Amino acid sequence: MLVHSSVSLSAYDGQRWVINPAAGPHLLVNAGGARLFTILQQATCIDQALRDFNQAFATSLTAAEFWQLVTSRFASYGILRAEASVDSGATHGKDYIKLRIPLLTAAGAGRLAAPFHILFAPRVFWGLLLGQSVLLAAVLGPAQLVPPQNAQEAFGVGAAVYGSLLLHEAGHIAACARLGLRHGGIGFGFYAYVFPVLFADITGIWQATKQQRVIGNLAGIFMQLLLATGLTTAYLLQPYAPLLLASTGIALTAVWQLNPFVRRDGYWLLSDLTNTPNLSEQAAQARQELLRGQQWTARRLVLGIYGLLNGLAFGALLLYLLFLHGPAMLELPAALPALLGELPARWPHLTHSQLVALGCYLVWLRVGVATLVQRKRKP
Template sequence: LESHGLLETDKARRGSRPRGRLKGGLLSLRVKVLDPDPLLTRMVKPLEPLFSKTFVWLSLAIIILAAVTFASNIGEIHHGLVSLFGVRSLLVVWVLVVVVGAVHEFAHGLACKRYGGEVHDMGIFLIYFNPAFYCDVSDAWLFPQQSKRLIVTLAGPYLELVLWALAVLTWRIATPDSLPNSIALIVLATTGLKILLNLNPLLKLDGYYLLSDWLGVPNLRQRSFDYVGRCFSRLGGQPQEAATVSPRERRIYLTYGSLAILYSLGTLWFVAIRLGGLVPRFQAWGLLMFLALFSVRLRNRLRRLPFWRSSAARPDREAVKAAPKRNGRMVLAILAAALVGSMLVKIELRVSGEFRVLPTRNAEVRTEVEGLVAEVYVREGMKVQQGELVARLSDRDIVAELRKTEAEIAEKQATLRMLRIGTRPEEIAVAEKEVETAEARAVGSARRYREAGTMRAEKMVRQEAAVAKAEERLKYKRNTLERMRSLYATLLISLKDLEQAEEDAVVRDKELAEARGELQITRADDLAEVRKEMALAETGLAEAKGRLSKLRAGSRREEIEAMEAEVARRETQRRFLEEQLRLTKIASAIAGIVTTPERQLRDLIGQHVNRGDLLASVHRLDTVTAEIALSEKDVGDVAAGQRVAVKARAYPSLTFEGMVTSVAAAVRTNVATPLVKGASMMSPVPEEGGGDRVVLVTTEIENGSMLLKPEMTGRAKISCGDQPILAVLTRRLARVVRVEFWSWW
């Protein structure tokens, strides 16, 4: 019984106190509220289905489904939590935490009650003034079956896990930003965190009791601390009482005790860092507040450590006094040697911070000419070399225009050669023949013009004589007609004779009109056709003489220069078209990886693109740049050229090496975590109290494996050189003393 801690001893009697409603200290106060046994007795039967195998299998299925949903939507959940948690939601979060905690404790009580135990103590546990429920199920230790004890301990976390699963599914089903969605988001966040804490066996919560029951070692924590304390005491030369410990228990005590000690020391360190923020904020008053709060926590923690607990297991004072003094001197010598060694032995100082990967150089493949995309030669993730073709534009119109320009150049060059050679004798002879022909044609035209004028004058004389003759004949016919009319009036002639006389008079009149018309036509004829022919002949003669003169004079220098300029203009046009043709073949400017999505690349074929349009992006990833957000408190030890080791969250098992290339000249404020997609790592303008003040440290990292991708994040460590161990361990404390304390005076 004593080995299991179930026998009342002097130590147990010394530790016993009269029970009341209030237990504990100021920072850990337990208040008994009620005796829940009658209530739990009434609740057991209606809630019996919760202990059935059907409920267990159904709840496991729900938990697995919720876990898959959570894993596939973890990014969205993170964004929702960042935007949800704030000052306005603190009251809701607090209420939900209290309610879920009450359900958790009732689950313990129901499980204990179902298997025959009694629960007479339930109340509120104030941990650092934060309320939480507790339920005393110590009767479960009286159960002979280990499985029942484990079920009682596991009932609370398991029910919380079911609530977490239901909250995840409710969040997924509910409308975003609605009240059920927000409540489910808060529940899944708070219950998830509580489950992790509850199942931590290094805390004296459900996980610890589960481990203790499973191992079959009651009071595991106290026994482990006592055993480790005795081990340390023996190392210091202090006599210890003999204790019977089996090899199995020895392994358990050493393992659990060592881990619990490290966890407690880590907790003390964390509390010191958190409470240490009071010192720079409130200076002297902050130091007093820090010492007051930290001493309370330090006292409670140290009392649980084996170094403190081992004093209870020490023999009486007489035995201690009888121990050889040389043991104490040995301990002092060891401590002094350790102090001297910490000042002489040097270790490497490393400072760490968040980093974000950037490509050392990005190349955006853009079009330099307008046209239709004919072919795309790359795909997403493909490695390309510098100058390798990425795409090709249609060149049909450019090729046609180029051929036309080349033909025009050939024509102009031939003309230029003719101008440079000059006139040949054969051409002059031909031109002279043309002049002679033109002169003969001009002489003939002049002769025909003169002959036509003579013939016109003679014709006019004849026609004038004909007109005079017709006038005379008409005059005589008219006189004869008058006589015939007189004779007919006296009936001396017949009507036929009169009509014949009238007909003759009309005919003579018509003949006169015809003669006059022909004379008028002849007078109107100005020999236009002949004069036109003569003018054309004279013009042709002048042109022939001009060509002959030009041929005899040869090519002018100005004409040659003008033709040379025309040829040069065409050559320039040809070079421009050749360059346009070359630009239709679009190549990568650097060697790297194509990061444009595959679908976007496929959709480019057949599309019309303008000059400057983006076709693809190529990132050079064989060497990447990492921006490290380093606290301004650590930047004093960093310099260019120092070695850097980084671990990306995507590849936690790999370490990438690099070198510091530069340290930013300005301090910035870290206002957003780089894990949030789309959030900036640093704010360009620091604001007092707006976040951690950081300095950007740039480093180049070899990435031959191409594993590091743009915008990846992780942690980086910068090696700042060797320093004494004591300086490394006390550098933060020294900084506080030299800066914060200095400012008080």
């Protein structure tokens, strides 16, 4: 066998397959790539693999040409037992969560999620999701919220909302474990280097069917809504305003995760529902085709419209931030040298507007650098 025994192949849709290494990124391949992997998996030596490949694809490659093809497709993914020292040009895909800090190991995350496995049987999951959504909409929709009356109530509401974020990630782990798929741990990082987020490593979900991936995508939202439902039920039994406030905050936080324009649950849900890996990149390309008036299929039209909406959403957010924090954004470039000279001592004293302005400039810098790099790579 020329590939590691721990590496497996699973169907993604009718035309594509996923190669699943024991560690590292998963690789999406077409029928040809899947056939090549199977040949390598079944062969006991490179000569046998070469003969099987030439017969299967009606080619006459030499051993050197064949191995160059193999490494150009699979090198650096942890698939091959002996990888040639070549520059394959392969990429592992973009990791949008940076500066990762592990909080729970895979074993720890698994223990945290273990009590919730039963909830992710499909009938249980969909029934509970529908029921709690109806209950929360009926109770929280017309509710009159009362602000916390003291520090103790404010702390309790905040603890419930932020604690639901850890429960959210545990839901992703539980769904993955319920399906018998490999999962990693839970950690903390920064989305696009700026926005702090919790994350769960469930890259093994690639091996699941579409329905299973959809459940995995919604698992975190499901767990937050479950907590909100529990707090709402407690409020109905014993009216206490902070319970209703915490439930509303958790529900709104969960619903926000459905936003398809940032790489959170809603984005991955849309990606899986449409069978479109690299959704953002595909949508950006389709948007350019749409604006240029090129011929498109119905699917490319939908992707192009999503790409347009994605750009409009980013523009609307920018205008909103300029409206709220415009003076701070205009003043920051001139004040930045002195500000940097005083950090980190002054960090706790930065105003909310200054932090927002700094975050915006960091995002713009990152987008500008990424655009320049992309243009430089184009032939």
